[in-house]
Each structure stands twice: as structure tokens, then as C-alpha cells.
Amino acid sequence: MTIDEKLAELGIELPQAAAPVASYQPVVIHGGFAHVSGQLPFVEGDLIKGRLGDDVALEDGAGAARACGLMILAQLKAALGSLDKVERVVKLGAFVNSTADFTDQPKVANGASDLMFEVFGEAGRHSRSAVGVPVLPLGVAVEVDAIVAVKP
Template identity: 70%
Template sequence: MTIQARLDELGIVLPKAAAPVASYVPVVVHGGFAHVSGQVSVIDGELVKGRLGEDLSLDEGIAAARACGLMILAQLREAMIPLDSVARIVKLGCFVNSTPDFTDQPKVANGASDLMVDVFGDIGKHARAAVGVPSLPLGVAVEVDAIIALSGA
């Protein structure tokens, strides 16, 4: 089954890839790996803003992380990298805008992690960091970056 067929089966439509908001490129391919810049939480074209433990629920945080994962896939597509060329999701870095007493960053990060496994199966299983931070660009709730191994790159 192709990855597009899997996305269709899951009812997933990838969003339009977001343009960079500063001096960087969304994806760099080097040495057989795609390095995807941090993607912020956007759902239905709107930034998901707020802090976990203050004005956003755990479920909202999980949804925000999933949206970041979808944007990672959209950025690959925008960079003309076929999703079927993904050999392994190597690592995700998840940054969660959260209060000092919020400790469920790993649960929030599961929104992106579970998406990768749902889409790619076993090759979607990855190493990960889930970190709480006091703020994120544009006031967003979550930002996720990725390192992805590519076949034939």
C-alpha cells in the first residue's frame, strides 16, 4: 500500500505547507536524511496558541502536536520528497509551551508520534525528545521538528 493510500484510508488530508516565518528553509536533505525544521501547531489554518497547564487541555495539546506532525509530512511533499521514499522516521523533537508544573509533555508529543506510526507503521517508530518550554514562536502551543531517513537519497 502506498503512503497516499494509507493517508486516504485514515481520512487524512495534508494541509498546505506553511511558508517559513524567518531565515531558514523548511527541509534540508543531506546524507540520505531529511531534516525538517520545527513546524508549529496549526489546525484548520489557524495557529493553536496557548500554554499547557494554563489555558489549554491535554487533549488540545495532543491535537496540536498531531497537527505539527501533519505539517512535517506536508513539508516533505512540498519539498518534492515522495512519502513512499521514507525509510524511517528517525527522531522527533517536540517542544511544548507549558507552565513549570505541567509534566505531561510526553503525552502531548504522542500526538505527533502516534501519527507517524499510524501513517508509516513500524518505520514510523522513532527516537524522541519531549521538552517543556516557557514560550514558543508566535505564542503557539507546540512545535515539532524531525529527522527522517530516505531511501535512494
């Protein structure tokens, strides 16, 4: 089964890959790895904004992380031509806009991590960082970046 077939089976439609909001490349492929710049949580063209522990619920934060994961997949597909070229998801970095007393960043990051496993199976299991930060670009709730091994 191709990854596109797997996405269809899961009922997942990828968003259009977002253009960079500053001076960087969305994906850089080098040495057999695709380095995906931090992706923001777009849902139906709108950004999920706010702060965990303040005005964004844990479930909504996990949904925002999943939206970031979908954008990672969209960026990879745009850069590689096919998600079938993904050999393995190596690492995700999740940045969670959160208050000083919010400590469930790993649960928020699971939104992106679980998506990678759903789509790629065992090849979607990865290492990860989940970090709380006081602010993110454009006021978003979550930003996620990735390192992905690419098939030769």
C-alpha cells in the first residue's frame, strides 16, 4: 500500500504546503535526511493560536500538534514528490506555547507523534523533544519540526 493509499484509508487529506513566513527553506534535503523547518498549525487555512494552560485546552493543543504534523507531511510530499520516499521519521521537535505552570507538553506533542505512527507504522516511531516556550511565531499554540530519513 502506498502512503497516499494509507492516507485515503485513514480519511486524511493533506493541506497545501504553506509558503515560508520568513527567510528560510521549508525543507532542506542533505546527506540522506530531510530537515523540515518548524511548521505551524493550520486548520482550514486558519492558524490555531493561544497558550496552553491559559486559553487553549490540552485536547486542542494536541489537535494543533497534529495539524503541524499534517503540514510536515505536506511539506515532505512537496519536496520529495512522494511520501513513499520517506524511509523513517527520525525526530520531531515540538514547541508548545505554554504558561510557566503547564507541564503537559509531551501530551500535546503526542498529536504529531501519533500521526506519524498512523501514517508510517513502525517507520513513524521517532525520538522527540517537547518543550514549553513563552511565545511562538504569529501567536500559534504549537510549532513542530522534523528530521526524516529519505530512501536513496
